[in-house]
Amino acid sequence: MPEAGFLEMRLTNKLSRRLLATLATTMVVAASCTAADDAAGSVPPTQATGSAPQSETVDQVAESPVEDAPSGLDAAHGGDVAGLPEPLVPVAEIRSGGPPPDGIPPIDLPKFVPAADVDFLAENEPVMAVEIDGDARAYPVQILTWHEIVNDTVGGVPVAVTYCPLCNSAVAYDRRVEGRVMRFGTSGLLWNSALVMYDRQTETLWSHFTGEAIVGLLVGTELETFPVATLPWGVWRDAHPDGLVLSRDTGYDRDYGSNPYPGYDDVTKQPFLFEGEVDGRFTAMTRVVGIEHDGEAVAIPLVQLSEQLVVPVRVAGQDLTVWWAPGTVSALDAAVIVYGDDIGSTGVFIPVIDETELTFQAFADGFIDDQTGSTWNLLGRAVAGPLVGRQLEAVVHVDTFWFAWSAFRPNTALSTSA
Helix, strand or coil: CCHHHHHCCCCCCHHHHHHHHHHHHHHHHHCCCCCCCCCCCCCCCCCCCCCCCCCEECCCCCCCCCCCCCCHHHHHCCCCCCCCCCCCCCHHHEEECCCCCCCCCCECCCEEEEHHHCCCCCCCCEEEEEEECCEEEEEEHHHHHHHCEEEEEECCEEEEEEEECCCCEEEEEECEECCEECCEEEEEEEECCEEEEEECCCCCEEECCCCEEEECCCCCCECCEECCEEEEHHHHHHHCCCCEEECCCCCCCCCECECCCCCCCCCCCCCCCCCCCCCCCCCCCCEEEEEEECCEEEEEEHHHHHHHCEEEEEECCEEEEEEEECCCECCCCCCEHHHCCECCEEEEEECEECCEECCEEEECCEEEECCCCCEECCCCEEEECCCCCCECEECCCEEEEHHHHHHHCCCCEECCCC
């Protein structure tokens, strides 16, 4: 593709790098993508193989101009640190993951397809669900695993929807920072084996996992987050028949639907380029649901949650309900995503409606509260019963591996029932 030659160049001037990235994006989007999205034999019979559905761009909030400031991106590559504040983490702990900056290309001009027109997702494929002010979007993990960042505007809010395959972590961030609107790229660097982003306005480095600025002009600043639910396509589609889905029409030729990390989530394996000590309570690749609230962190092992289905927890004095339901495949198991093991999906909510605290039990058709007998879907919306149409407040949480959660939240506690 046209961007390859550009992205391999090592540029040290911020404005030149930004101009080059913009030119590359323009060329790629203008190019005609004639290669098939799926390699021969890689598409399971549950997925359509016909012509791609029509996709469209959506209105985007304009980003801020590039600033003439020292570059944290260059500093992390051994460049001049003069004029920059002290890094939040030792620069020596930030490792090259292999690709150069934006060698894993973020999606800067996302296109979307109406949910009713999507023909490239199987019922059990994972999608990342983000909803802001009634604007519901689904971001297929089969696309995010190749791009890691989507710079988008949802409900009028500029957001970065991010996914790190090495940590299996999905986080959505507000791109507004101290009066600026940022556009984020992939730095090619890792911290604790997790994606390190950079903004193209100041070239500050940001931890995808915590949202903190760790090297550069804005060190110590923390991005605001929005809840992300990773759940099966069929469940999201049924809940949001009029929603928008990120299109495969990205401007890049990638084997969407395949998994470039087959077998990575094997519980006996070790994470890529992770040099820290793993908290010995679980193996490094044990899946957990991580919740952080007001400085307190709690982790729930997925094996426990998948057995109990509903786990009440208290985090920093806040009572929460954590749910699990089967039906979502792992994006990191099989070479073709839809053939992966069923790891299920999770949801975390404040279980209160009209100042009444609810308790829940799991059934085949959803979650039923003990107080009214209403049935709730995995997104926390009542779909039947006296409370039909009501919505529980979703809580930011991360479905991830134990090594990552315990590295970034070293004082985490294991789940304690409320």
